[in-house]
Amino acid sequence: MALKLLTAINWFLILLMSGTLGFLSFALFLGTKEGKQKxxxxxxxxxxxxxxxxxxxxxxxxxxxxxxxxxxxxxFLDSEISLKDLAIRSTTIVLGACFIGTLAFLIL
Structure with a gap:
């Protein structure tokens, strides 16, 4: 039960992190309109x-x-979560969201 709960929390945090970073890489620009044009x-x-x-x-x-x-x-846990899979999965999803957000920033 604890393993399923931790897995669900991990997925929630990965999606939250990737959504936030993807949105920020798309929408965040601290500067003037001229700076964005450059x-x-x-x-x-x-x-x-x-x-x-x-x-x-x-x-x-x-x-x-x-x-x-x-x-x-x-x-706490007897049966462990695979840290290697978690690292690969979370990094891939977050970098994919940053890639899409940055691409959208430059295209739109």
Missing amino acids: LLLEPITSFLERFLAFGLLGIIGAGVLVLVNLLINRA
Whole structure:
């Protein structure tokens, strides 16, 4: 029962993190309209900088999630959650959301 609950919490946190970072990489721009126009004139550089910045935040968030699960596995659970699968799954989903959000920022 505890393993299913922890898995559900993990999925909720992964989806929350990826949704938040995807939205922020799409919608967040702190600057003027002229600054955004400059970003759009250099799409490759802008894409890489924006994707790497939000992707790094996502990787850090996924790492914290895996670390918390490691501590919970060692302290409380008899049957452990696969940390390798959790790390790969969470990182892939979060980076995918950042990629889509950054792409939407430059296209729209």
